[in-house]
Amino acid sequence: MQSIAALFNEVSERLELTWFAGQDGAFRILAKSRAASADLVGHLNPIHSTRIQIIGKAELAYFDWLTEEKRLEYLNDFLTYGEPPAIMVGDKLLPPDFLVGWCNTHAIPLFHSPESAADLIDYLRVYFNRMFAEQCTRHGVLMDVLGVGVLICGESGLGKSELALELISRGHGLVADDAVELLRTAPDYIEGRCPSLLQNLLEVRGIGLLDIKTIFGETAVRRKIKLRLIAQLIKRSELEEHYERLPSQTLTEEILGVDVRKVVLPVAAGRNLAVLLEAAVRSTVMQLRGINTLKDFMERQRLAMEQHNQYPLPTQSGQSDI
Template sequence: MKTVTVQDLLNRFSMEVLAGHGQLQRMISKPKTHRPGLEFVGYFDFFSHAHVQVLGRKEINYLHTLSEEERNLRIGNVVKYHPPCFVVTRNQEGLKYLKKYCEEEGIPLLRTPEPTYKFVDLMDTYLAKALAAEIAIHGVCVNVSGIGILLRGKSGVGKSETAHTLIHRGHRLVADDIVVLRKISSETIVGTHNGKTKEFLALRSVGLVNVSRLYGRRAFQDETRIVLDIELTKWEDHRLNNELELEQKFTEYMDVRIPHIEIQLQPGRDVAGLIEAAANNWYLRQQGYSAVEDFMKRLEHE
């Protein structure tokens, strides 16, 4: 199971440590933050105590309205579950009582100047990616007109060369050779690089090139949502598809189904152009348009 530490959060976000300086290596294993408003009023069913606890104006103002005895009771009932950390937003003051309990229980208390809604959104996005299940596969990942595509095929089939042609046409490289796939949700796979290969593309007969240096910063993108899985294969005459509409196939990565297309290679065939067409066709389908249905309607009209 993947984890991040409270120190990782400090490295990523602008926050100060108000308490628990010696506990910054505490582990966080759950994505999504939690605002313990209901818990402060005594309702603990389904308390997400393993999540980062965010205290906005509503929570802090409520605690300020309580008597010292009642406030100590409410806070004590929450900290006894030992969440990984508390984060107070908007640089709110008057937190002496929170500091006391967090120091006693060894729970980091952090403070950020960000408004609650913005901080929660940023933190949830960060945790979803940092804690996402991931696998590494052999292939190339590109972004074609805003559409993430995974290119696969046997070694030497021409994946990197095809990616280079796409980059030359104004599209973007995400990863070459090793593609890291992260499962962000039950329906979303994100492709990225492994850090070492960032911006690099290996071209046979040419060598290693840095696409950002070669074609500018727009030639590279750090990550992209994968919506098409395209396999490049050698040409086989008897497998040539001439149907008006092919049966939709899928490839599964970590239980997420991605539409799959096979493109056969042959000298003179515009593979990059076919990939562009596949990407644009996928987009049109998402908008509810089918070229086959449009064509059949024209025949019926005639």
């Protein structure tokens, strides 16, 4: 949940908001339950009175056309269907006096912004979509490898942080270590980010906490990234007997209802996991572009077998065909 006062503090600078009236309604709550409908903000409409109401040139022109009695009747319709959490006037228009007085009377926050009404709606819908997004926290290290968001996970002690440090030294970026916040900001989009408390920090056994931004520079850290690949580290001795070296189907893992591609990297002495993970990322990028090396190989093998059956190799004289 978030109050109107908190919303104002977060977006006032970006939208250049001025609080005109209704300061007594500062602690009206934007409940998460309202996010069940993406319609948390929209043009002035008493039927959808429980959303933030945006007023632009068309709405103010309509008010100018109404008589004073009709204006009051129209505004009071909002109280019938449910009070709006706030009202914003855009298009560089000042709120009219009758609206200021009505908002003060009913403690409904009234804001002014020089942004257009359409831009206010677009910005706030994106903001609310992120604020009320379904989310979870996963243990692991989230990295930006070649522009691809990779979540490195596995049991403690397998070397996730050491692998991340090696990748950072090779020019890739750290997003989050230990606690990775994942948000579903779109139907098929999982965004990963770092809690503010752990920003830029990487914990490595034997060394302690490292401030990656201070040590490696600004380009070694990222604020957020789209999750595209999960890299599961596993002890080689614990691999299942039916583990496929060449899986015919792409491995996936479901996170927040979205299937994310997955690779399993066995951990053993002498294996360069950083190189393996880079190769896995490059392979993932190729697959996302529609290039599947395994399918290409299987097709090549099929053609070779057909050619062999059509033109069998001649047998040497004196030798059996068996």
